């Protein structure tokens with residue numbers, strides 16, 4: 001739980017197939033007092049998904065009504081479907097003294113950053129394009145044309161990595177979970193403003209490895225594998 005009543009908002013974005021859902025599920029087990037914002041979407045339910053657990057599955061008409069009623073903190077069209085984060089989750093987290101985790105795309109992340117400027121953003125990257133393609137095909141949930149579209153979107157989304165505060169390269173799951181946990185805890189520790197123990201200092205150091213400025217060199221080969229022009233190494 002953060003020491004202030006205002007919830008810390010963590011945004012996690014990644015191209016689909018980067019292992020983000022597994023990571024967020026593990027994170028929620030590892031960190032207490034962190035609520036997950038269950039998004040609203042107009043896309044069809046997939047595989048083993050459950051309504052109200054993975055998403056709130058609603059019609060386009062219902063989605064539009066929620067927009068008109070101002071119920072969304074942000075919303076966007078992703079892969080041809082609408083997705084939105086309800087303001088209610090932020091209110092509930094604040095009331096319970098919890099922090100909030102949003103799993104949203106790059107458009108949504110940009111909207112949140114404009115309204116909640118101290119939100120903490122984390123971009124999850126696959127180790128390379130080949131791995132992403134393999135993961136997308138292996139989960140065999142989508143037809144070929146959808147996989148192709150997801151790969152194309154991935155190249156575009158990956159180019160936005162440098163708008164995020166932290167970059168996490170999801171190579172080995174256990175290590176990635178540790179790093180993600182460290183990012184969340186280190187931001188809480190920073191907010192607390194108190195003197196850190198030796199163990200807490202180690203947590204902060206692990207999180208710092210993932211800070212954008214410290215991760216750029218590791219990101220460049222991944223960008224190249226997606227044939228994305230490398231961005232300048234400023235900041």
Ligand code: 5GP
Pocket residue numbers: 013014015016039040043074075076078079083084085103104105106107108109
């Ligand atoms: P999927 O359909 O594969 O579950 O998700 C597709 C994309 O939509 C993912 O990148 C996911 O992060 C994003 N997404 C899920 N919920 C929201 C939301 O509420 N808002 C925005 N902007 N994107 C979302």
